[in-house]
Amino acid sequence: MSPAVRVQTWIDERFGWAEMIAPLQHKTVPRHRLSYWYFLGGITLFLFLIQIATGILLLLYYRPSANEAFESVQYITTQVKFGWLVRSIHSWSANLMIFTAFAHMFSVLFLRAYRKPRELTWVTGVVLLFLALGFGFSGYLLPWNTLAFFATKVGSEVAGQVPIIGPWIMVFLRGGPDVTGATLTRFFGFHVAVLPGLATLLLGVHVALVQRFGISVPPGLEQQWSSLPQPQREMRFFPNFFLRELMAWYVALAVLGLLAALFPWGLGTKADPFASAPAGIKPEWYFLSGFQALKLIPPKIFSIDGEVLGVLGFGAAGLVWLLLPFLEPKREGGGRPTFAIGVFALTFITAMTIYGYFGK
């Protein structure tokens, strides 16, 4: 008996090998002209795994204090062998992950995969995206450079605008009334302990729900299929889809390696709490649309501070987005507010991001 078979027998006698792999054998993925969109969730997961691996590597040299953070990242990128590459991959992979998560979300929205019974899959996915933005926001501060310092100041101040509990949230985030070394230490804790724990837990639920309900077929195709019966409408997950997904991961890895090597992530200048915000300061692209919207809101609307209204608006939009599946009409043929909301959101985010990028 070969060692692999012996291990398999050992497991089978104790846990029931056949039962364990049964779900994998029966799992199928619908096969149609839009199947490519199904890869995006898996690619996002792959990039998350890369974040964990490179994040652990960065932890070996990074020091989370205002006096040492910038210097330790400088040390990683200039002294440690391949340190520049590890950091560059961590930064690029973070950005690509947020991009693929957005793409995955909009594909789910426009293919209407959030319909009953998959409402909670959508909800956990949106919360995961919020967590990813939290990762981005907290990780951005860790190199303790000028841009990060002001981004954190503005971002935590935005949180402080929430009525009643805002000031408490701001002090909680900053570890005091101002952005200081205490903020850096807290953000480090959020970034490497709190958020990874929450994200892993929620990711488990998200993936388990996908297993439970299987992969959604867009309703338009489902109708065509029932009127024109034809074989070969699905492929087995293992190995057929799995191998295709692996190829997609390989492509993602190639793109990531290329970006990280050709455009290594810069470090900027060390944060100085007593310097002016530099001209042309902008947040990361995924916060740019919100940033631009805050810039455009007038200072006072009906004697309420503009940014308070802005923050309440963001909160309301986030809540609607989270609960989007529940806005889907119960009967077919009714109006579909979800589609309109999706188109509006995509247009708003794209337009504001472009405006923020090119605008003064």
Add this chain to the structure above:
Amino acid sequence: MSFTTAEKPVLTRVCEVQESTAKNTSRRSLLKILLGGGILASLGSFLYPVLRYLVPPAETNLGVDSVIAATIHELKPNSSKIFRFGSRPALLIRTADGEYRAMSATCTHLSCTVQYRKDAQQVWCACHNGMYDLNGRNVSGPPPRPLEKYQVHIQGEEIQVQRA
């Protein structure tokens, strides 16, 4: 006249059973309240210290009321300097006329640090394009309030800035 249980009229027996069930129910709900209340109270006693722990202790040395911001040789007309005022940054401007002005450098919009723009002779916040005049009044962009203005006194060679 006395009855044994079997001899009691049916109605009386039904009433007794109902009474004992009611007694049981009220005893059960009392126990539920006690148990639930106890669990809630113990959860509260675990959570309260954690919540208090999350909020850092208030800083004690916020009471800086005056500071030497610069010496009179430092600033040419139409230039500026950021200086420390307690734990926050502040802005000292020497106007084109040679006058000194001092104000908080923390933008009233989302608390970025502002700067003096020589070309516009105004105070500018780079984060969201807010503009203030030389008295710290918000003149354009998103800032909702003026910057806090400070008093400037020249004592010998030193420029002293004081909270108004």
